[in-house]
Amino acid sequence: MIELFHIWKQYQKPFWALSDVSLQIKDGDFYFITGPSGSGKTTLLKTIFRETLPTEGQILINGINILKIHDSRIYTLRRTMGIVFQDFRLMFHRTVFENVAVPLQVIGVARKEIRRRVFNTLQKVNLHQKMWELPSHLSYGEQQRVAIARAVVNNPEIILADEPTGNLDPELAYEIISLFKDINRQGATVIIGSHDRELIRHFGDNILFLQKGKIVGKEGRA
Amino acid sequence: MIEKIKFFLTVTGNNLWQFRTRNIFSVTIICLSFLTVGIFISLSNNLRATARELASNMTVAFYLDRGTSAADADALRQEVGKPAFVESVRMVTPEEALEKFRRSFPELADIVTGLKANPFPASIELRVNSKASASGEVVAFVDSMKTRPGVTDVLFNQDWVEKMQGFSRLAGAIGAFMGGILILTSFFIISNVVKLNVFARKNEIEILRLVGSTNLFIRIPFWLEGIVLGLLGSLISLGLLFVVINLFPIYLGASLGALQELLSFRYPDLTQAVGLLLGGAATGFVGSATSVSKFLKV
Numbered sequence: 001m002i003e004l005f006h007i008w009k010q011y012q013k014p015f016w017a018l019s020d021v022s023l024q025i026k027d028g029d030f031y032f033i034t035g036p037s038g039s040g041k042t043t044l045l046k047t048i049f050r051e052t053l054p055t056e057g058q059i060l061i062n063g064i065n066i067l068k069i070h071d072s073r074i075y076t077l078r079r080t081m082g083i084v085f086q087d088f089r090l091m092f093h094r095t096v097f098e099n100v101a102v103p104l105q106v107i108g109v110a111r112k113e114i115r116r117r118v119f120n121t122l123q124k125v126n127l128h129q130k131m132w133e134l135p136s137h138l139s140y141g142e143q144q145r146v147a148i149a150r151a152v153v154n155n156p157e158i159i160l161a162d163e164p165t166g167n168l169d170p171e172l173a174y175e176i177i178s179l180f181k182d183i184n185r186q187g188a189t190v191i192i193g194s195h196d197r198e199l200i201r202h203f204g205d206n207i208l209f210l211q212k213g214k215i216v217g218k219e220g221r222a
Numbered sequence: 223m224i225e226k227i228k229f230f231l232t233v234t235g236n237n238l239w240q241f242r243t244r245n246i247f248s249v250t251i252i253c254l255s256f257l258t259v260g261i262f263i264s265l266s267n268n269l270r271a272t273a274r275e276l277a278s279n280m281t282v283a284f285y286l287d288r289g290t291s292a293a294d295a296d297a298l299r300q301e302v303g304k305p306a307f308v309e310s311v312r313m314v315t316p317e318e319a320l321e322k323f324r325r326s327f328p329e330l331a332d333i334v335t336g337l338k339a340n341p342f343p344a345s346i347e348l349r350v351n352s353k354a355s356a357s358g359e360v361v362a363f364v365d366s367m368k369t370r371p372g373v374t375d376v377l378f379n380q381d382w383v384e385k386m387q388g389f390s391r392l393a394g395a396i397g398a399f400m401g402g403i404l405i406l407t408s409f410f411i412i413s414n415v416v417k418l419n420v421f422a423r424k425n426e427i428e429i430l431r432l433v434g435s436t437n438l439f440i441r442i443p444f445w446l447e448g449i450v451l452g453l454l455g456s457l458i459s460l461g462l463l464f465v466v467i468n469l470f471p472i473y474l475g476a477s478l479g480a481l482q483e484l485l486s487f488r489y490p491d492l493t494q495a496v497g498l499l500l501g502g503a504a505t506g507f508v509g510s511a512t513s514v515s516k517f518l519k520v
Contacts, residue, residue, distance in 0.1 A: 049432070072437060079434035091426050093240065103433040108226045150433070 001026055002048060002158065002189070007057035009043055009213070017043040018054065019213045025206075027157070030184045031191045032200045035210035041193035044210070045160050048191070049081055050074055061158070079107060082151030082188075086163035088143050090135045096122065096146050097131045103154045121153045125179060141172040148176065152183050159183060161192045165199060177203050226439075234446040241419055245451060248408070248415045252455025252505065253462065255404030256498055260463040262397020263494055264487035266390050271488055273386030276379055280350045282364055283314075285343045285375040294372055299346050302367065307360055309351040316340045343374065405505055408455070412448055412509030420444065420514060444514045445507055452506020456499050464489070 002025040009018040018040045025031050033041050046052040047059060050066055059066050066077055082103075090099050097118055104114045122128040125145040127138075135143050144164060151159055161180065165173035177192070177199055184190040194200060200207055209217035238245055284302065286295055295313065303311040314322075319342035324331045334341070350360055368376050420427070430440050467487045490498065 051432075075431075075434040075436050077434075078432060081434075083432050089425065089429050089432070091429060102429065105225075105229045106430065106433055106435045106439060108223070110225050111228070 001060075001062060002191075003060040004044075004047075005058045005060075007044075007047060007054045007059065009040075009047065009052065010055045016213045018047070021057075021210075021213070021215055023208060023215070025189060025191060027189055028184070028187055029189050029191075030181065030203070030205045031189070032204045032207045033191065033193045033210060034195060034197070034200050034207060035216075036195060038212075039210040040213040041195070041210060042162050043213075045162050045191065045193050048158075049083055049160055050077060075106075079103075079154070080157050082154070082156040082159045084144075084147050084151045084159070084161035084164050086166040088135075088147040090143060090146055090150075092134065092136050095132050095134060096127060096138070099135065099146055100149045100153050103150060107154065117153055118149075121149045124152075124182070125149045141168055141176070144168065144172075144176060145179070148179060152188070155188075157188060159188050159190045161190070163194055164192060165194065165196060170198070173199055174202070230442050230446060233443040234450060237419060237423070237443060237447055238450060241415075241422065244415050244418060245447075248411050248451050249455045249458065251411045252408045252452055252502060253459045255401065255408045256456045256459035256502055257462050257466075258404050259397055259401030259501075260459055260490060260498060261466065261487070262393055262401065263490050263498075264463065264467060266393040266397060267488040267490065267494075269386055269390035269393055273383050273390060276383045276386060280360075280379060280383070282348045282350065282360075282379075283377040284346045284348070284367060284373050285377070286345060287372050287374050288343055290344070290372045295344060295346075298370070298372055302346050302348050305359070305363055307350050307363075309349045311349075312347045314345045314347055316342045316344050319343070319345065405501070408452075409505050409509045412451055412506050413513040415451070416444055416448055416510040416513040419447065441511075441514050444510050448506035448508075448510025449503050450506070452502040452504070452509070453499060454502075455506075456502025459502070460490075460495055460498060 002023075004021055004023050007018050007021040008016060010016050021040070021044060033044055035041055043052060047054050048061075048066075050069070053067060061077070061080075069077055091102075100118045100121060101114050104117060109117070119128055119131070122131055125148055127142060127145055127149065130138060130142065135146055138146065148161075148164070151161070159180065164180070165176050168176065173196065180190050180192060181203060204219065206220035207218065208215060209219075284298070286298070290298075299311055299313055302308070317340065320334060320340050323334065323342065364376060364378050367373055427440055467489060470487060
């Protein structure tokens with residue numbers, strides 16, 4: 001369970017990127033955070049994977065206050081998560097296989113097992129035939145699927161995706177969110193930051209609406 | 223663990239290849255630095271060995287006055303032979319001295335052939351045993367003999383031993399100084415090359431952090447990179463040093479004439495060679511580690 005208590009975040013005075021945000025996300029939830037650009041979606045996601053520290057407030061993940069984890073131990077938190085960025089953040093001089101294998105190499109999984117798991121994951125996102133290609137040779141949608149494969153390859157408990165369909169055409173966007181939905185059905189908690197209202201209306205179980213850093217509405221269990 | 227080691231080695235290999243131009247540049251600088259150190263080490267080795275050779279073979283020659291009678295010369299010979307440090311004493315007649323000169327300097331033989339009289343005086347040659355070679359007792363004895371009637375001059379090769387030891391120390395000091403400066407330069411170059419590599423891989427480092435890498439996991443490939451660069455540079459410098467040692471007498475040795483003996487090189491011994499290699503690796507590691515800890519805030 002992810003619990004946020006009275007989160008405030010200020011990058012620059014007098015503006016608040018997040019103002020008194022409190023929420024609870026249960027294990028296995030499929031959760032959308034939405035709002036216009038600058039509403040605080042990315043900041044909120046960043047605080048959950050501790051890329052950014054809130055100015056005030058507390059965040060508990062499975063009962064552990066993640067703000068109290070020492071910097072040198074953040075990796076323990078990140079290993080329970082899969083993160084997908086709008087800009088993909090792929091290593092463009094490494095093959096698709098190498099990109100997806102990274103989270104497994106980091107935890108010292110045996111090479112044979114890495115091969116098996118990467119292949120299976122790439123099969124799920126329908127990219128197994130392009131395993132040895134460089135990301136730069138792939139289309140935009142394919143690159144996004146590589147980023148998703150990397151996020152899910154080590155079966156994380158939580159998946160965070162920041163505008164994962166930001167630059168995709170509607171058809172491809174539906175395909176990508178369907179993929180997240182599949183992953184969610186297998187037990188992972190999925191939190192997606194998106195401003196695509198059509199998409200959210202179609203898939204959204206739980207929706208949190210943000211505006212200027214404040215919660216302005218909730219739907220479902222949100 | 224083995225998987226992680228394999229991973230680090232693969233990443234290090236890939237990175238070394240990816241930025242090969244700047245890596246070759248840093249290996250060249252390290253190589254030149256360690257070659258300089260190596261040259262001075264082998265030069266110093268030669269001087270030290272020559273000094274040791276002279277010290278273990280220390281002789282003193284007492285040149286006698288031409289008017290010294292055979293009985294006085296014999297008395298002096300007996301007196302010279304008394305101290306415990308004396309290994310052997312030998313009387314050298316002027317004829318023997320002339321013959322020895324002819325044998326030692328055949329190209330100058332004509333000069334002495336034309337002379338009416340033998341210019342060489344008789345002398346007593348004393349060989350000091352190796353244990354006492356440069357002791358104060360020997361020096362005091364030689365000094366006391368200098369003033370003895372019948373002794374006109376004394377040739378004592380301890381001066382040469384001291385000079386050789388001095389040259390050896392000087393070569394070592396120059397080597398340490400120049401090598402120190404050059405190794406420091408190598409250190410900064412490695413540090414900057416690794417810094418550039420860190421910047422070039424900023425995106426990759428960011429990704430590694432986000433997928434749960436430990437700080438150590440991110441740093442190890444950079445450390446290995448520094449160690450490999452340093453090791454490679456010092457290894458090549460050792461190879462070049464052996465080439466220099468072999469080629470030097472062929473191309474430059476003859477032109478140095480009498481100085482050839484002093485300015486020749488001796489191979490570094492195993493400890494020195496291993497020291498150079500470890501020095502290279504250490505320079506690489508420290509250069510890289512400084513850069514990584516300074517510019518990689520993980």
